Amino acid sequence: MPTSRKPAEVRPKRRVARVEPLASLPLFFPLEGRKVVLAGGTDAAAWKAELLAASGAEVHVFAEELSEVFETLLERGNLKCRFVHHARPWSTDVISGAALAIADAPSDGAAQAFYCAGKAAGVPVNVIDNPPFCEFQFGSIVNRSPVVIGISTNGVAPILGQAIRRRIETLLPTSLQDWAALAGRIRARVLESLAPGAERRRFWERFTDMAFSGKVVAADATSRDLEDVFGEAAHVRQGRVTLVGAGPGDAENLTLKAMRTLQSADVILFDDLVDDSVLELARREAKRMLVGKRGGRESCRQEDINDMMVSLASQGKHVVRLKSGDPMIFGRAGEELTRLAEEGIPASVVPGITAASAMAAELGISLTHRDHAQSVRFVTAHSRKGKLPDTVDWRGLADPATTTVFYMGRRMAGQISQRLITEGRRPGTPVKAMANVSRKDSVSWSGSLTKLAQGVDSLETDGPVLIAIGDVFAQKISSNSNPENQYGVNSQVRKSIS
Template sequence: MDALKPQRNEPARMERLAKLPVFWGLEGKRVVLAGGSDGAAWKAELLLACGAELHLYCEASELSESFAALVAKGQMLRWHDRPWGPDIFEGAELALADCETDAEAASFCDAARAAGVPVNIIDKPEFCQFQFGSIVNRSPVVVSISTDGAAPILAQAIRRRIETLLPLSLKDWGALAQTIRERVNLRLAPGASRRSFWEKFVDRAFTERLDEGSEERLLADIGMQVARAGSGRGLVTLVGAGPGDAELLTLKAVRALQAADVILFDDLVSAEVLEMARREAKRMLVGKRGGRESCRQEDINDMMIRLAKAGKRVVRLKSGDPMIFGRAGEEIAALEAENIPVEIVPGITAASAMASRLGVSLTHRDHAQSVRFVTGHSRQGKLPENIDWQSLSNPSVTTVFYMGGRTAGDIQSCLLAHGMPASTPVVVMISVSRANEQRWCGSLAQLAVAVERLGVNEPVLIGIGDTFHAASAAFSVTGSEEAYSVSVQKAG
């Protein structure tokens, strides 16, 4: 069982933050603002929207037209027709100012800090103890984006994209969450059952319209979670991590990672994908990689069963798609034999990622009538003995060999022996979609030497067939054919 212990450095649970994102309650709190510009008026609107009791200090001649209109509305805004002074900070929760010069900004900042009041000088980050982000408002759901002042335009672009993802109805769902939260907390103990309820709540918030029966259906869900919690059993979700690029994860995969109590992950799962997981989840490496010491499949099965019986939500995180050369069948059978619920979340398999990276269709109708995924090694680490080489030797069949690095020479020999032309286009890709991605394009006659020179310490994918002709033609070969040129390209 020693192989189940972590064998590599895990990513930090929290990477370095430029600023701490804090949401500050201002309902009924005194906030002071110096300056009557349009920029100050926008900050005033934000503060008033938070329920702050805002005190504005500026002379009438400094009051902009838009700010004057805001003052005329009244609300919780009190205008003091005078310049700011050290006396304005008493009892203040926050202090803001719009200052034309650095000298004035420094004076206001020093006075506020001396009074123990957090300060923000508009558009002068060097005098700010806190900053405003770009806001997406679905209150009580509020999203704030900050670039630490480096690129406000970028923050605005991110906000626009988030705006398109969050339906306006999310505001009403957020209000409903506040209404039922106490009842949920009373009936569901902290842990898997409560988290499962809120996950289903979120799914509904993004897919259903709120109606009169929504609250009743949610309360029924609470009862279901109570019954399930009483069974004392968790569940296992087999999740496809894709080829490595975290942006290729499905939304369902991200939700599963965010809901997990324990994550059992393969050695090929990238650190970027693990970074998407819930911070509190326990992560355990159950590394499985050809040619290296690995956990026994039986040990992994036993661990999933033991954790699920302890009531844990277990994610079995597999590189690529769990249903393609991922031993998912063995794990599903073991779990079902113990009556443990199993869910499967598919992932992008390496062959699909390879095709997208090359810009090649695996089933281009001018070149390929079928596509096959073939394992490059058996349980004994050799080519499987039952491969139908005769059918695979047809160049119009697109064949992708997984885990074929150490058997590339045998693959080449078998295909040539069964009549595949030596000139058949071949593509070899290593670490598809990752920063250390490598690719080689050439002919079947060159395959074994090319893989030997590329190395087999990282995941190797071999694509063979006429459909890869376009990739070979686009590939820039330097030197003679015997050089077997290798191109290294970063993912991105």
Template sequence: MSTRSRKPSEAAPTRLGALARLPVFFDLQGRRAVLAGGSPGAAWKAELLAAAGADVAIYAPEPSDEMQALLARGAAAGTLALHARPWAIDVFAGAAIAVGDFEDEAEAKAFRCGARAAGVPVNTVDKPGTCDFIFGSVVNRSPVVIGISTDGAAPILGQAVRRKIETLLPASLTEWAGLARRIRDAVLDRLAPGPQRRAFWEAFADRAFGPAPAGGDEADLRRLIEAVRTGQSAAGGRVTLVGAGPGDPELLTLKAVRALQSADVILFDDLVSDGVLELARREAKRMMVGKRGARESCAQDDINALMLKLAGQGKHVVRLKSGDPMIFGRAGEEIAALDAAGIPVSVVPGVTSAQAMAARIGVSLTHREHAQGLTFVTGHSRAGTLPETLDWAHLARPHATTIFYMGARRAAEIVARLEAEGMAPETPAIAMAGISRAGEAVWRGGLRDLPAGIAGLPTGAPVLIGIGAVFALARMGRDATPVPAPRAAC
């Protein structure tokens, strides 16, 4: 069976979703900040404002021990000055920002009214109804600063997000960002806007997530600026084959996310989920080059030609493939075409569907008591049929696990061939649709019932088939929808 061919098509960028708050970064260097309150929480706000370079005027008749300790040791930047009296309407003169920590709601409202009358934005701690802005959790790799807000809905969640980001960003990022600041003028002076500057900064970013900068790095980067300017660097067009995993964006590797964030153009398959595409650089052009069984698909030659054309224009092309690019992803054909044209190509592996299925149902595909071998098989040849070269006797062995990709429409033939080679009809089997996606569904039963089980799965979703003794141990994933096995005929 053949499928019609279609041409690659550009996909519209996704619309920016609604924001609970607008994230902004306020310059407080050398500016006056008013803080009313002497509690431990107020001390933290005072330290935060001063760290941003503000001259903080603290109005607190009875400062807490924490506030007095802060005043004794001083802040990392800015200044701290205690006024041992309550706030009054005159304190807002010349202020850029005002923060108040009050137990009484009425005093919080009065503070806000006074600040607003003076044209000063105001925050009242733990009283969102009288706030013009809110504070979030902060990840400090200054000059790289990340703010995290849950709009007050779940502060503990915001702190958990901060901890997760902290683990991803090396402390040395501060030094690299400082180095970027020192060479920024040279980049602007020497490199043309667009591809030249982006090529340099991408090379810089690759270093910034490695070891801390050494003594010779700045000179090396200045040489790289000249190499990019004169066209002597290798920072030209290139292609990255990226594994998008089975659908859940949380299964992407960090390296995959970095590739998506640096892409000029993304060529993606039908099976790539919207959640994965959401992680891409917003300015990147997205082009669907759909490849899916029994549907209109782009010819592989057209995809190859498009990659060559775009990379030849100096662009970073990300070829985004469902699962892992090196497992039934035609990566070999694409790599060969790129190598022949002298286009640099690299591969970022992804989680293949078999791995995700095993995790979802809690089964080790190579459980040592049940399987001494694991085989990945395609159920779809170039002609649209089962491959003629499959060794069915090998696949029918006991104590082995076989995973069929793209085999749902050939399930009856698969069962017949395996049973003809002596595989027992009651051999455990499983079929899973939409692995790791919304609407994921799983059927579990015996080999003989596999075709009927697949028929009960949602249509349109990619289906993976697993056969072997290990699947007797399967337990349904928490979010999966089990499909009952059909009744045996009387």
């Protein structure tokens, strides 16, 4: 029987160098009302002019001729700045006193001349699409002003930068800019009415939840919703618990809600199976407590974990109970939620990707392929007594039209095989066993039900083993599937026992 251990605090790993090398330093440069020199009348120069205008700069354009796009831009104007067109070439005297100097030069010689003039005047220079003559770069921008996100690949992969921008665009609601503006209007009130520390953090966490909800911002800063948030932040002293699914391993499997919850945690109670890469996404100040539970090993008692959640939440803390996979599938969430409800402590659940789903995706096999299976069952291989559960409908699991996935099946593989065959499951039924699903050290075995015990024993890992049984595993993996798929698997060990 596994022995019991006490929860233990785990401090986040600290590196001596806390910032990795940067190709360039990202800066946000205010240009409101400042002079910017722009040499050139091309379409490329027009795009830079429009960008500068949006920042409020006074853009002085030096060009004898303007493209049609540029002429249209000057005619339309900009609400935030003014354009000044000088119908002549630039000269060295015009650069002095400018905040920035930008040019679309027709040749390297012209680019060098502009670059040297800017350097002599002490003005940062950018020659469009000519990196040797650039002291700064224009990156891709996600505009939710006053929230502005800049993306740079240091000029080596602009298409990648654009793809990153599109990905971020899909994550940020368009209303975010209005919420950010509202934050600026109410900031003074927050500082005056809420105490530093927990009260202010509670307020901004709730405010952020509202900002990402897609709600339309109220016309003023005295809406009922906002007043409720102020009231909760100032008067609610009781803590809360959030059960969060960390997925099967890879941090990229986390939901956005799980990431936001980790960022708001005061204390994180996490299992042995939670990967370090997931913990790295948590708020740096959060205390991390290892409450590992793993079959056959020294583990924390469930009662101790429940007591700790109650104690910490009673101190007014936001406790995150971080579980591998999905909390509601073999994660003892029911016991924890019952205890919290008995103590009157608010609790919520953030679902995660369960290991069986990640396994199916990694293999490129549908668990409910309609030609082979009309139902799927997730079954624990351990009862409260640590044995194969007798309450399971074994005859139903022997149904050839059912795909069955056993969790935590390593020690019970032989008994599972024997019991299913006894109940009528065909000995040659295809089986897939996999350990460390979605991790770099993922390993798997394919074979038949009759060889299951030997197959599981052949897996060179001590990680938790999933055993999946059903005719769907007779399929060949689709030619479109890639071992290096979205689950980040770099290699797989596949063994067959005939």
